[in-house]
Amino acid sequence: GKSDSGGGDKGVGLAFDVGGRGDHSFNDSAAKGFDKAKADFKIGGKDLTAKDGDTEADRYEKLASLAEAGYNPVIAVGYKYNASLAKAAAKYPDTNFAIVDSVVDAKNVTNLVYTENESSYLAGVAAALKSKSHKVGFIGGTSSPLIKKFAGGYKQGVLDTDPKAKVDVQWVAPDEKGFGMPDKGKDIADGMLSNGVDVIYSAAGGSGAGAIEATAGKKGAWSIGVDSDQYNDPGLAKYKHTIMTSAIKNVDVSVYEFIKSVVKDKKPLTGTQAFSLKDGGVALTYTGGFIDDIKPKIEAAKKDIIDGKIKVTDTYKD
Amino acid sequence: MSATTVKTATPAVSEKARPRMSFAKGLLLLAGALVLISVVSALVSSGKQPAFYTITSSGQVAAALSMAVPIGLAGLGGLWAERAGVVNIGLEGMMILGTFFGAWAGYQTNPWMGVLAGVLGGAVGGLIHAIATVTFGVDHIISGVAINILALGATTYLAKRWFGPLADEGGSPKQSPSVDDIKDFTVPGLSDWLADIEKHHWFFVSDLAGLIGGLVTNISALTILAIALVVGSYFVLWKTSFGLRLRSCGENPTAAESLGVNVYLYKYAAVVTSGALAGLAGVFLALVRSHIYNEGQTGGRGYIGLAAMLFGNWRPGGLAMGAGLFGYSDALQLRNGGATVHALLLLVAIGLALLALWKLYRKNLVAAGVNAAFAAGLIVWYLASDTVPNDLVSATPYLVTLLVMAFAAQRLRMPKADGKPYRKGQGK
Amino acid sequence: MHALVGENGAGKSTLMKILYGMQRPDEGTIAIDGETVELHSPADAISRGVGMVHQHFMLADNFTVLENVTLGAEKLYGIGAKARAKIMEISDAYGLGVRPDALVEDLGVADRQRVEILKVLYRGARTLILDEPTAVLVPQEVDALFDNLRELKSEGLTVIFISHKLGEVLSVADDITVIRRGTTVASVEPSQTTPKQLAELMVGSELPSPETRESTVTDIPMLTVDGLTLCAVDADGMRRAVLDDIALTIRKGEVLGIAGVEGNGQAELVEAIMGMRTPDGGTITLDGRDISKLPTRTRREDGIGYIPEDRHRHGLLLEAPLWENRILGHVTEAPNSRRGLLDPSGARRDTERIVAEYDVRTPGIEVTAASLSGGNQQKLIIGREMSHHPKLLIAAHPTRGVDVGAQTQIWDQIREARREGLAVLLISADLDELIGLSDTLRVMYRGRLVADADPATITPEELGSAMTGAAAGHLETAEGPEEDR
Amino acid sequence: MTSHDTAGASASWLRRIDKERVVLAVAAPVLALAAAFLVTALVLVATGKEPFNAFSVMFDYGVKSDSMIYIANKATTYFLAGLAVAVGFRMNLFNIGIDGQYRLAAFFAAAVGGALNLPGFVQIPLIILVAMLVGAMWASIAGLLKVYRGVSEVISTIMLNSLATSLITYLLVDGRLGVLDKSTNVISTEPLPSSSHFFTIPTGSGLDPVWGFIVIAALAGIGFWFVLGRTRFGFDLRAVGRSESAAQASGVNVKRMVITSMVLSGAMAGLVGMPTVLNDTHMFTADFPSTVGFTGIAIALLGRNNPVGIALASMLWAFLERGANRLEFEGYDKEIVGVMQGVIVLCVVIAYELVRRYGLKRQQQRVGAELAAQAKKQEVAA
Ligand SMILES: Nc1ncnc2c1ncn2[C@@H]1O[C@H](COP(=O)(O)OP(=O)(O)OP(=O)(O)O)[C@@H](O)[C@H]1O
Ligand SMILES: Nc1ncnc2c1ncn2[C@@H]1O[C@H](COP(=O)(O)OP(=O)(O)OP(=O)(O)O)[C@@H](O)[C@H]1O
């Protein structure tokens, strides 16, 4: 937080989830939208980051201290802020809040949610079409409801495309630590690859980097990135020739749009803003051109989802 | 009393060698396990066979080895310290220092400088522990806990300052940019040949080929170093006068002092070495298992290393076995998930049943009963299900370690003065 | 051969530690071979040919003899075959009978002593310091030790030794120095003094004698042990009997002494009676009640008092204040607790009483037990145990390491208790004490009671040889106490 | 573990207080804190940050009323964790497993609480009881393994921590013991009925209340002190901690004591999660605060295993965390607080040890001097 633009309104406040700025994942994506908005609208801002072991009280304190100091709007990144945001919104009714990945029922809260299951479905379609062995894999950081949304959509996409295919689903760890274990991600991917799996989609934060690395080491195997377009990730540049596509979630876009609606349009977005395939809030990338050959089939599936012909599940069961 | 003649009494002290888990015995046990796996995998239905094949696959063995190395190195660190009488619960913190400085220097220069820096980082942690425990006589556990907190605090602070601004190279407040690979080795020819044999799933032969194959394919230079360190530690601690002096500080420091051994010096040397080894364990995590420093990367492996050392009864061979067991079961659940862990249930059940028979033969009815009951329970579980639920699979290495500890009753022989405060010139 | 005598805490060990470089003197000089030296560490002393066998053995139990001997002197002959050969050579030369590859843990006291001496010789010491080397040895072993020492002397070595046993001092020493509270009070020649004079020099009082006068033995059995058997698994995983069919009876007013070389099951017998070990067979009856299956606590409540062999391990909480130590072992009894709750003020008051009555030298009851000297710790324990009016007192080495003054007090207390109808099980390595205090004597060898003797007629030498397994049965045909059955 | 208990409150307690001892007891933590702040300041300066402003930010913010409430609430949890650890430490048992025990206990207690709808005065005690039972059972596994199989409690509790995590993950699933709110992505146990919410202590308008569980925590602290310091059982437990062999000879059944104290420690661990469940979240969520058990180790050690010390240590810890949040807001790296915590623990224990050693030496000298004086008197008399 450098010097803020003076006056009553200090700009945007933003509270990251654990991982924070620089996680190469959805926190970073939020940061991108936040930074762009600050630049475009020439406003100040401050961002705070959660840490492991934070309690409700700690999360509430972050939001409340931002609102108290006069930041408006205030954005909470991550579903964990659910309860604390509800409380902060009640305490500071004049501040506009937004929460990413969750829904809080309050007048001054905008909910930015995404249909990750839809983009994951498309990832499943692509995986099924690209797999030669008819075995594909999914690696989740941990078996949380959010990640199960990815897993469920993916599996459905695979099986709808290739009913004979096998989907191997594994979790890195039983808790949140599973998002920061690239070595274990690599081991899991390695195990899958040696069992014949040739496409691996990982929704596992930092652990996904390990899976991508392992996949790059096996000839003919593909990986699918998540959240941001991992083909362009500087940390993964070495392996980008095997990153077939990414199921992206444009947190940056929604954060930017939200800030814009408050700061520039003075007409805050309200209620639940679902960012889906339809409005480009989530999407499957074609960067690198590896799936250009199957683009028609993917686009068809996408259309079916948008049209409601395909109903994508939002959960996963073993 | 009616005894008027001396009966021939049993000798008070028998001169037999003490039984130890010798290397040969370990090999024999391993061979037995391989045969068991071969037999069982030949007997189960063909649909279930792949799960058994993965148990001895070369990939599994290689992964197990790489998971075992950091635990083993941390355990070795614990061994050095405790053999000199200093309990080192700060291994976790020293490992963290290893991961951080390893990646930091590795990124700045080259991976080998990273190894050096990580080892030094760990050694500094060891030095702090030595100052606190040896010079100031602070309770070893307190000091260790403090070092764990301090190392975590310092590295997260520095990571934010040093790696945070390196976003373009892939750095972040919680993660370093990636570091180049450390060289790894494959035995030419042999590796391919073994891989070929393994594919055929021949009875026993393929299992053995998988096992050896895993050990000769893509072995990191640091893995080789780690194995050399385990062997070397045994040699140094048990076969040299330096080692004798060092161990004497853990057994009876006052006696050592009375013979002119500078106990403080040896304790310092041991604890600093301990830190260096833990640092190397951290380096291995940062530079071999992954290419980056990552906050929380050690994930409690320091504690598990300590557990491996206790498991191994304060001996290098034993701790290597403990680390191997944990690494193996962790790799197994990670790589292959529920199906293979499910297969493991059957193997463990059979193993327990054999143990029950042995106990029965030794007339230890209670132990036999307990073992048999556990075996029966596992077999029922195996038959009643197709796979182990994915959410439970992650428990495998912890459960296996706990069970092995519980079933392999052992007499712990910790160094006599381990963890006890020692002050110069206060012997009575 | 120079002997150093003095009461507990006189400074004997401290002086020797200074000679050995373990402590630094504030003033004064040390000259070796006429040359003034400054010793900063044991290493200095060793290099000047000084070797020391400490009062408390300085051996690592988990190490082999070889390792213990070579430790610190690796430069001489390495730690391998050459060192082993050298050890055998020294051992053979002086008849020490040391086996280099045995674990020290498995050795008896006498063997450990020899290892200690070998350690010193191995380093080529010319001056040998022995701090109370005979305290734990039986007479035969003492003789053997002195034979060894004489041999060393004849080779030109200087031997300094410390002992509380004035008889042996007079018989082997060439010169005697008496010290008291840190200063030399006399230098005497053995030929010109008597034990009595020596004791007076040491403590300023008469030499005590453990002699018991009139018999107070009744015929009411207090403790009856029958068929007691205890097996233990040794390091090899072999089960062997450490107590083998033990039978004995102690009557009210009787002191039953058990003689035996340490490690022959005396400690286990005590622990079995105390309930600290579960025997494999046999019964223990206290005052008509079968206590074989009762836990230790109940046994203590039922009236067993316990003076443990190792007061630091079994008798005291060293870090705790005296009054908490007064509670130890009697936490359920008055004045220590009432209705499940501790009564610290009651315990404190009673501790004050014990301190006064038993002459425990301490400035107060809030100091930790560790800050008392060994003799005073022992007095505190005896006071505590006697305060609960036990029916049976188990006294294991009650005067070990205690000076003659305190010894007298302790003996008086045991005699006093016996007069009041207490049964006493006495275990001691001090044969004079054993013979002097006991009404009945038993000899224990390899877990069995192999012989009995009449204290009125037996000599320490006879008893000593019975302890090494050389004799069995009733050791004297002269009239002795009745057999148990 | 060195355990030091305070002398009790009997009529003559004043007499026993020794000015020197009081001074020494106060000197240690003060010196240590000063040293810790000095080290932290050096770190800040070395990394180009202004230290004194940082400290004043922490202090100014830390003493604000809402910060005080935060500290009270957070310290409640830490205090209980510290007590749970201290029960084991008092008898030389190193229970690293508080973490697993309290999470498993909180999970089952929340699940039971969510499933029932009884009047609060029945249900709240029931929830607490379930938590203590579950914690005790989980801890007793380590106790039993130690006594009957000789497994070091260090190993078993480490393993049990991870097993607890897996078990919770397995059970906290829609359809097992969890309920999923798809819109919020939160999986939790069934929320407690409002009758099972624990009372809170209002603090003024616009401020959060203080959790009522602080009362239970205080009672637990008093209970800890009373049981350990004033009962036969407590004496036995401390005796085992000081010398296992002496305790056994004194009639304590050491094996049973190991299991009992593990069970007690686990039961106490069961309470750790209760302030959060009953006063705060009213359910168990997947992001239930973890690693509190490990914090408890540091706090127990810092508080010298004694309830007053643990209370102070837990407040210090909570204060530092509060300050950390503020530091970030003021543009500092809040991670510096981790450094501070580590340095504080290290400095405090070193200071305590130095003071202890000095005190011991003084005591011995006094014993020696008084004895010498006595002896002189006797000599003169003779
Ligand atoms: N530095 C010191 N200055 C003064 N007195 C001391 C010092 N250290 C220890 N003491 C005193 O010396 C005594 C220590 O007893 P210690 O066990 O050394 O005696 P001891 O001579 O071996 O007696 P015993 O034969 O009864 O065991 C205590 O009274 C203690 O208070
Ligand atoms: N530096 C010191 N200052 C003051 N007193 C000390 C010092 N060092 C030791 N003492 C005390 O001096 C006394 C002499 O103890 P020492 O062990 O030498 O006695 P000892 O004659 O060997 O007795 P014992 O017959 O019990 O072995 C003890 O009370 C001891 O604690």
Ligand SMILES: [Mg+2]
């Ligand atoms: Mg002495």
Ligand SMILES: [Mg+2]
């Ligand atoms: Mg003494």
